[in-house]
Amino acid sequence: RVDGKRLWRSLMEIAEIGATPGGGCNRQALTEEDRQGRDLFVRWCREIGCEIRVDRMGNIFARRAGIDNSLPAVITGSHLDTQPTGGKFDGVYGVLAGLEVLRTLEEKGIRTKAPLEVVVWTNEEGARFSPAMVGSGVWAGEFSLEYGHSRVDKAGLSIGQELERIGYLGTEEAQPTPIKAAYEAHIEQGPILENQDQVIGVVTGVQGIRWYDLTFFGTPCHAGPTPMEDRRDPVKAMAWLCERLYGEVRAYSEDARITCGDLRATPGSRNTVPEKVVLALDLRHPMPEGLEHLHRTLYRMVEQVQEASGVAIDIREEWYSPPVAFNKNCIEAVESAVQSLGYSHRRMVSGAGHDSVYVSRVAPASMIFVPCAGGLSHNEAESAEPGHLEMGCNVLLQAMLASAEL
Amino acid sequence: RVDGKRLWRSLMEIAEIGATPGGGCNRQALTEEDRQGRDLFVRWCREIGCEIRVDRMGNIFARRAGIDNSLPAVITGSHLDTQPTGGKFDGVYGVLAGLEVLRTLEEKGIRTKAPLEVVVWTNEEGARFSPAMVGSGVWAGEFSLEYGHSRVDKAGLSIGQELERIGYLGTEEAQPTPIKAAYEAHIEQGPILENQDQVIGVVTGVQGIRWYDLTFFGTPCHAGPTPMEDRRDPVKAMAWLCERLYGEVRAYSEDARITCGDLRATPGSRNTVPEKVVLALDLRHPMPEGLEHLHRTLYRMVEQVQEASGVAIDIREEWYSPPVAFNKNCIEAVESAVQSLGYSHRRMVSGAGHDSVYVSRVAPASMIFVPCAGGLSHNEAESAEPGHLEMGCNVLLQAMLASAEL
Numbered sequence: 001r002v003d004g005k006r007l008w009r010s011l012m013e014i015a016e017i018g019a020t021p022g023g024g025c026n027r028q029a030l031t032e033e034d035r036q037g038r039d040l041f042v043r044w045c046r047e048i049g050c051e052i053r054v055d056r057m058g059n060i061f062a063r064r065a066g067i068d069n070s071l072p073a074v075i076t077g078s079h080l081d082t083q084p085t086g087g088k089f090d091g092v093y094g095v096l097a098g099l100e101v102l103r104t105l106e107e108k109g110i111r112t113k114a115p116l117e118v119v120v121w122t123n124e125e126g127a128r129f130s131p132a133m134v135g136s137g138v139w140a141g142e143f144s145l146e147y148g149h150s151r152v153d154k155a156g157l158s159i160g161q162e163l164e165r166i167g168y169l170g171t172e173e174a175q176p177t178p179i180k181a182a183y184e185a186h187i188e189q190g191p192i193l194e195n196q197d198q199v200i201g202v203v204t205g206v207q208g209i210r211w212y213d214l215t216f217f218g219t220p221c222h223a224g225p226t227p228m229e230d231r232r233d234p235v236k237a238m239a240w241l242c243e244r245l246y247g248e249v250r251a252y253s254e255d256a257r258i259t260c261g262d263l264r265a266t267p268g269s270r271n272t273v274p275e276k277v278v279l280a281l282d283l284r285h286p287m288p289e290g291l292e293h294l295h296r297t298l299y300r301m302v303e304q305v306q307e308a309s310g311v312a313i314d315i316r317e318e319w320y321s322p323p324v325a326f327n328k329n330c331i332e333a334v335e336s337a338v339q340s341l342g343y344s345h346r347r348m349v350s351g352a353g354h355d356s357v358y359v360s361r362v363a364p365a366s367m368i369f370v371p372c373a374g375g376l377s378h379n380e381a382e383s384a385e386p387g388h389l390e391m392g393c394n395v396l397l398q399a400m401l402a403s404a405e406l
Numbered sequence: 407r408v409d410g411k412r413l414w415r416s417l418m419e420i421a422e423i424g425a426t427p428g429g430g431c432n433r434q435a436l437t438e439e440d441r442q443g444r445d446l447f448v449r450w451c452r453e454i455g456c457e458i459r460v461d462r463m464g465n466i467f468a469r470r471a472g473i474d475n476s477l478p479a480v481i482t483g484s485h486l487d488t489q490p491t492g493g494k495f496d497g498v499y500g501v502l503a504g505l506e507v508l509r510t511l512e513e514k515g516i517r518t519k520a521p522l523e524v525v526v527w528t529n530e531e532g533a534r535f536s537p538a539m540v541g542s543g544v545w546a547g548e549f550s551l552e553y554g555h556s557r558v559d560k561a562g563l564s565i566g567q568e569l570e571r572i573g574y575l576g577t578e579e580a581q582p583t584p585i586k587a588a589y590e591a592h593i594e595q596g597p598i599l600e601n602q603d604q605v606i607g608v609v610t611g612v613q614g615i616r617w618y619d620l621t622f623f624g625t626p627c628h629a630g631p632t633p634m635e636d637r638r639d640p641v642k643a644m645a646w647l648c649e650r651l652y653g654e655v656r657a658y659s660e661d662a663r664i665t666c667g668d669l670r671a672t673p674g675s676r677n678t679v680p681e682k683v684v685l686a687l688d689l690r691h692p693m694p695e696g697l698e699h700l701h702r703t704l705y706r707m708v709e710q711v712q713e714a715s716g717v718a719i720d721i722r723e724e725w726y727s728p729p730v731a732f733n734k735n736c737i738e739a740v741e742s743a744v745q746s747l748g749y750s751h752r753r754m755v756s757g758a759g760h761d762s763v764y765v766s767r768v769a770p771a772s773m774i775f776v777p778c779a780g781g782l783s784h785n786e787a788e789s790a791e792p793g794h795l796e797m798g799c800n801v802l803l804q805a806m807l808a809s810a811e812l
C-alpha cells in the first residue's frame with residue numbers, strides 16, 4: 001500500500017507553485033511556474049535514485065531501473081500544467097501518484113522485473129497552446145515535432161521557444177521506447193463517481209473531441225446613425241449561431257457537449273459594430289457517429305447563419321481527437337487491482353481528453369479515475385478527498401506491479 | 407466663401423497622424439497621436455493670431471478677437487480623437503472647418519463684432535474612455551471634473567493622468583464662458599443625405615443613447631465531463647439574451663438601434679466554461695419614450711435569461727444621454743445660411759452623439775451635417791467629398807457671421 005499522507009503532502013507542496021487567490025493553481029504550460037513544478041518533480045525523482053530523460057517536446061521521463069532492464073517498461077504519468085484558473089489535482093495527481101508508487105517501492109526495497117517510468121507530458125491542457133495533449137501527441141507520432149514546436153500562445157510565443165527558455169528542450173527523440181503497459185491516474189472531472197457513491201472509475205475509453213476556431217467578419221460602422229438593416233453585425237450572427245447550436249446539441253443527445261471557452265470582439269469599441277468576433281468552440285461526443293453528427297450540424301448552421309445574416313463566417317478545424325477505446329488487458333488489470341483491494345468501482349468513459357489517448361496508440365494503456373467534489377474541474381475550487389486519492393494510488397501501484405512483475 | 411482646397415489639405419495633413427494601413431485613423435483620445443494632432447491644431451491657430459486656452463479637461467479654445475470682446479463669443483468645434491479603426495473625417499472635419507472659417511476671415515481681413523472661438527473637445531468618441539463627449543460634458547456641468555479625470559481605459563490609465571502626460575492638463579476651469587451661439591459641422595455618419603441626394607443636413611436634435619456594461623457570471627468547469635444541465639454557461643446566457651434583444655429591438659421600431667461593440671470571455675480557455683462574459687451594450691432611439699421602452703425591454707429580458715439560465719447577470723448603467731432638441735434660432739440660422747447659399751438640404755435628427763449635445767445645455771447650439779460615402783463611419787474606409795466638405799464649411803461660415811455680426 002502507498003503512503004496517502006506523503007502523497008497529499010507532495011500535492012499540497014507543488015500546489016504552492018502558481019497558487020491563486022481563489023485557492024487553485026495557475027501553472028500554465030511552459031511558464032516560469034511550470035518550470036518550477038518540473039524542477040521540483042525532477043528533484044523528488046532524483047532523491048529516490050531515478051534517472052531523468054527529457055525529450056525534444058519537453059516530456060520528462062523518470063525511470064526506476066528494474067531487475068531486467070532489457071524488458072519493456074511499465075509507465076505511468078500525466079501532466080503538471082494547469083488551466084489559467086485551474087485546480088490542485090487535474091494532471092498533477094497522476095504525476096505524483098506515479099512518484100508515490102516509486103517512493104513506496106523504494107521505501108519497501110521492492111524491485112520489479114521490468115523498469116518503471118513516471119512521465120510528465122508537456123502542455124496537456126491545451127489552455128496556453130492548442131491543441132491539448134500535444135506533448136504526448138508528438139511523442140506518439142500523432143503530430144510532427146515541427147508542428148509541436150510551432151504551436152503559439154495568444155502572445156505569439158511558440159512551444160519551441162518556451163521550452164528552450166525554461167530549460168526543458170531535451171535532446172532525446174520524442175518517440176516511444178518499448179512499453180509493456182501504461183496507466184494514468186486522474187480525477188474524474190465529472191460527477192458520475194460522486195453521484196453513484198463509487199470510488200474508482202475503471203476507464204474504458206475517452207470520448208471524441210473536435211475543436212474549431214470560428215471568425216465572424218462584420219463591417220465596422222457607427223452604433224447610432226447606421227440603420228439596423230444596413231449592418232453586418234458579427235455579434236448578432238455569433239449570438240444567433242450559438243443560440244441555435246446549443247439548442248441542437250442539447251436536443252440531439254444528453255451525451256453531447258458544446259463549450260465556447262473563448263470569445264472576443266475586435267476592435268472592441270462600444271459604439272462601433274465590431275470588425276470581427278472570434279470564438280473557440282469545443283464539441284464532444286463518446287461515439288464517432290455522434291461527434292460526426294455534431295460536426296455536420298455545426299457546418300449546416302454556419303451555412304444558414306452566414307446566408308441569413310450576410311456575415312461571413314470562417315471556420316477552421318483546430319483539433320480532432322476521435323473517441324478512443326483503451327486496451328482490454330490494461331482495463332482488466334485495473335479492474336483486478338480494484339477488486340483485490342475491495343474498493344467500490346464502475347467502468348466508465350472519460351469526458352476529458354488525457355495523455356493516455358495518444359499513449360494508447362503506441363502502447364497498451366488505460367486509466368484510473370477517482371472522484372472530485374461536485375464533479376468540478378477546470379475551476380480553482382477543484383477538490384478531492386485525500387482518502388480517494390490514496391485509494392486511486394493503491395490501484396495504480398497494484399496494476400503497475402501486476403504488469404511489471406515482481 | 408471658404409477655401410475648400412485649403413480645408414482638404416489640412417484634413418489630409420492631420421490624417422497622417424495615426425494613419426492606419428486600412429486608410430483610416432487611429433488617434434484615440436490622449437494618446438501620443440492625439441497629442442500630435444492637438445499640437446498641429448494649436449500651431450495652425452497661432453499662425454493666424456489666435457489666443458489659445460486649455461481647460462482642466464484638456465478642451466482647447468482658440469479665440470479670434472472681435473471688435474467688442476465684451477460680447478459673448480460665437481463658437482464652433484468638435485473633436486480630434488478617433489475610434490481605434492476610425493476614419494479621416496469624424497470630428498476632425500468640425501475642428502478644421504472652424505479653423506478654415508477663421509483662416510478665411512483672416513485672409514479677407516474681416517473682423518466680427520463678437521469674438522469667435524474654435525474648440526477641440528476631449529474624448530468625444532468614448533472609445534478609449536467611456537462615456538463619449540466627456541470633455542464637453544464636464545465643461546457643460548453634466549459631469550464633475552473628478553468624474554472626468556477618473557475615467558479609465560482598459561489598461562487602467564485615467565483621463566487625468568493621460569492629460570498630464572501629453573501636456574494638455576490645462577489650468578482654466580472647465581466651465582462655460584458667455585456664448586452667443588454654437589455651431590458644429592460634422593459628417594452625417596449615416597446614409598440619409600446620400601440616399602436622398604442632399605448636401606446639407608440642418609440638424610434639429612440628437613437621438614437618445616444609453617450605455618450598459620453587462621457581466622454574465624458563469625461557473626468555470628470542464629468542457630468534457632460536465633453534463634450540460636449542470637453548467638452555468640455565461641456564453642450560452644449571453645447568446646440567448648442577445649438573440650432575443652436584437653429581435654425585440656428590431657420589432658419595436660426601425661428607429662431603434664442596438665449595438666454590442668465590445669465582448670470578452672475570461673479566462674478565455676477553450677476547454678473551460680468561462681467564468682464571465684463582459685458585454686458593452688449601446689441602445690438608441692430618437693424619442694424619450696422609445697429609449698425608455700428599449701431600456702425596460704433590456705431589464706425584462708435580463709431578468710428572464712437570468713431566471714431561465716441560472717447565470718447571474720450584472721447590469722451597470724454606464725451612460726445616459728437623453729434625446730436633445732437644438733436651439734430654434736441656431737437651427738434657423740443654419741437653415742438661412744443654406745438657403746442663401748442655394749444648397750440642397752433637409753432637417754434631420756443626428757443618430758450619433760456629438761459635443762453639441764452638452765454644449766446645447768449651456769448655450770444656443772445646432773449642427774450642420776454633410777454626407778459621407780455609403781453612410782459609413784467608425785470605419786477606416788470613411789470618406790467624404792471635398793466639395794461637400796467645402797459646402798458645409800461655407801454654411802458654417804455664414805451661420806457664424808450671422809451670429810457674430812459684422
Ligand SMILES: NC(=O)NCCC(=O)O
Binds near residue numbers: 126132628629
Ligand atoms: N484532463 C484535462 O483537463 N484535459 C484537457 C483536455 C480536454 O479538453 O479534455
Ligand SMILES: NC(=O)NCCC(=O)O
Binds near residue numbers: 757759
Ligand atoms: N460622432 C461620434 O461618432 N460620436 C461618438 C458618440 C456616439 O457614440 O454617438
